[in-house]
Amino acid sequence: MLAMIEANLPALQVVLPLIAAPLCAMLGTGRRAWAFATLVSFVAFAIAISLFIATMGGTIISYEMGGWAPPIGIEYRVDTLNAFVLVIVSGMAALVLPYARRIVDYEIPAERQVLFYTAFLLCLTGLLGVTITGDAFNVFVFLEISSLSTYALIASGAWRNKRALTASYNYLIMGTIGATFFVIGIGMLYMITGTLNMADLGEKIAAHGDSRTLRTGFVFILIGIGLKLAMFPLHLWLPNAYTFAPSAVTAFVAATATKVAVYVLLRFMFTIFGFDYAFQAATLENVVLPLAIVAMFAASLVAIFQDDLKRMLAYSSIAQIGYILLGLAFLTHTGLTASIVHLFNHAVTKGALFMVAGCFIYATGSSSITSLRGIGRDMPWTTAAFVISGFSLIGLPLTVGFISKWYLVQAAIELGWWPVALLIMGSSLLAIVYIWRVVEQAYLQPAPEGAVRREAPLSMLVPTWILVGLSVWFGVSATMTVGAASRAATSLISSSQIMWQ
Amino acid sequence: MSELVLDLEFIVGHYNYWMFVILMMTGLYVTVSRGNLVKKIVGLNIFQTSVFMLYISMGKIIGGTAPILIDDPDAVYSNPLPHVLILTAIVVGIATTALGLALVVRIRETYGTIEEDELLVLEHEMEFAEAVQGGGSR
């Protein structure tokens, strides 16, 4: 029995939340649905951890869906990289769901909560599916499962602010355009190779060599995923979506959805198109790199002038995605390591920050920064969590943000790209400005008169502080995360280099 | 020499791909340019449909039969895989359309309009009201 479960872990990882979602819809009350969804997320997390441990030594788990061998059947393929991402996604779900109960009670009417948790599980299914599958078309399907449920989740913020509806609609339009571009790209690849299995695609493309169709496919895929991961300037959907979504959704989506999209990008760039694909290298250096740097600055600058905490953090996310893309665009081992480790680090940091924003909303009913005056005294724990995560966003030592910056700058220095190293540091200075605006309001301004604000409930504080704790723990002892990221980078590079040579 | 001449055979021979391109551009244009939220979704549908066409075109083999078992072992048949994929894509497309239209209904209920420019005006007013409110309590 145990052996059977173990053998089917990759499938269970996705199938479990998938089956749980409709079951959850039948549970009747929001409280029961919440308990069930939380349980499912814990099990999913446990599965992800065991997959992570199993792949730690470099083994690749290949699972044949329905017993059909790849490349014809759909293959689930777990290596160091996607096991790492699986842990991030399921771990965030396992933290956000316990957090969600109180804030969802606050933001969403009781009769809608069952459907909310159902959509949440579907979203989890989609994200896990995208990460685990080894089939290019399957990626599209799961991407759409996660996106469609995310649109619904964001729209459920309409109970608090009706602008969530238009935010969700705009995201739907842009997300669908992105997904369709992505599917066109996959179609192009299929035309060339006649296969959809990623590993097989990689080999066949390497054998096929460069061609106009391949380039077109590459560009379609890049733009398609770029829309999903809010690559500057394709980020327009993100600020409103993050601002008006229910707080729990923002925390989960901000920490996972864009990360998974980055994972897809990494997978396509290095497993399918190959590390040495010259056209890709040129695109990365001439298009993605400058855009990443512009994102780091433009988005941070815009963040400084926001009055809404969630919107400020949303713009900061766009800037942080810039860092991830920058590391990728370096096309070196250190750069890739920086990118992958920042996937984790930013998920932890931004998850914590959005959870803090949720706590503030729970206590004050507003997410505007001016409403936080003097809140450091009324909500000491929440505000302290904000400060520490803020440090991480800035990249101060002993937080995870520092580790990411360390590797990014190192990668830039290795290449001798001095200006880029200084630009990376320069943009973190902008983070100081927007984080400090909040810190100043929270600690150095008198509280508005007559304001009654109580510390957030424990069920919200504990998950927040777990994330804060993680961002300190992995800032102090980064050997594990960096080790995993470095192994993942090695496997991405080595497999593809052999193919193209 | 032949490269300079307009390759009519190429153009006509790939007419289904041209249709794909035209439909795709039309759809994208409609999605971007229309202010009416329902029309945007119509545009999105056209856009998605063009992709179905692309996939079906590449699976089709001229002179091939349907991919079913027949007695002739040398029968040429169309590649069924893209067609199957497109079934999935159609399902995704329908789900997207349904969700999009549902959102439009909700937008119409709460805002009273589904014209993008009017929505923008309304949202600006909301933003302004929030700012004034925030300033009042300051």
Next chain:
Amino acid sequence: MTDTTALLLALGLPAAATFLIAALGSRPNLRDGVSVTTSVATFAVVLYLLNGFLDGARPSVTLFEVLPGLVLNFAIEPLGMLFATVASGLWIVTAVYSIGYMRGAGEKKQTRFYICFAIAISAALGIAFSGNLFTLFIFYEVLTISTYPLVAHKETPEARRGARIYLGILMTTSILFLLVAVIWTWNIAGTMDFRAGGILEGRIDPVYVPLLLALFAFGIGKAALMPFHRWLPAAMVAPTPVSALLHAVAVVKAGVFTMLKVGTYIFGVGFLSRTGASEWLVWLAAASILIASIIALTKDDLKERLAYSTVSQLSYITLGMALANQMGVVGGAMHIVMHAMGKITLFMCAGAIYVAAHKTKVSELDGLGRKMPFTFIAFTLASLSIIGLPPFGGAWSKWYLMLSAAEAKHLVVIGVLMVSSLLNVAYLLPVAARAFFVPPRGGMAHSLGAAAAPQGGLAEAPAFCVIPICVTAIGCIILFFSVGGLYEFLLHIPILPESTQ
């Protein structure tokens, strides 16, 4: 008690005291008692370490490893020992003084004040005992952040503004320049340990040495090298004990200490003088000395005048490092002690004047010397020490710096030092002279407070304020006579690589 435990204890005591102080927030007497007791205990532990150090003990302890090779390590060497002794010793004085000042001036939120103060001292000791550049950088940032609330303590708009400048400049320089320099060093040398004779020689292209040095020199913003000195005058909005200990001793000395440490243990004095890489820094430091002194002349606000005087005096130490010979390092290190003793006295006097007479401007001090004789006599003694006249400590450090300049054949620098002494006379002595010799302006009509006090009677600040002032003023004289031991001690600073010694 082994030396290693003592080392950790010295760092841990102030940090642990923060919890006690926080817990005792509602009982001011007990809280202030804890603060003073901790400072005494910390100093005792540091003295114990000093004792062991003189017997040849060189304890080193590694706490944890952030990344392979990147460790949090503490080790003791002469410079650090010196800085730790100065900082912890003067903490006692300031702790006593703060009680008088904070209560006398009726400041709010005193618990937060004492907590941040203790953290800042802990960070300063962390900087003193850091065994590698990475550890130093961490505590450098901790020091910046923990002193921010102290600077902004008054929570008035101008306090917030001053604190913003303070944080902005210190963070900007440390992240933009220092961190890049640290990562670069790590990239070149593969280590960040402080080693006798430096770690860079033979590993870096000499062309880049001035550039790297510039990144360090400007990155260490706490050394207030022009043009990054603006934070120091801006920080003067802080309550005076903060200005006294932090902005005359702990923070600014942490800056120049880092400068000396980088000069001797990262670059290596010999390497610097052979490559001539620090030539430009000599001139910049000299310019900084003169310009800051001239600005100090124009300032009417007493604390601001002292701040610019500090900027000028700090450049002496930077100059000592840039001259790149043993005498320079000895003179610079000695100036850390001498200037600390003198400047803390001056600042505490300024604070005492504020508490007793509510005067902050030099032009308002007329005739105050009669009412506050102890304060102003101490002020005079400390001024003379800063100017560098015998029999005060300041004379010696200038002497050794001049020797160093002569050895480096920088005769102009000797001239600069002499002119600077004249400028010191011009901006410091008038303060005391006004107080003693100019009769009070406007007589009784000018100030109700003066009218209320009996004519010619004493109106000193609380004893908690005056006693520390007298102690440090006498300290300036003692230092002059006990310089022999100090000089011997400073000769322990290893200048040459271990292999050649």
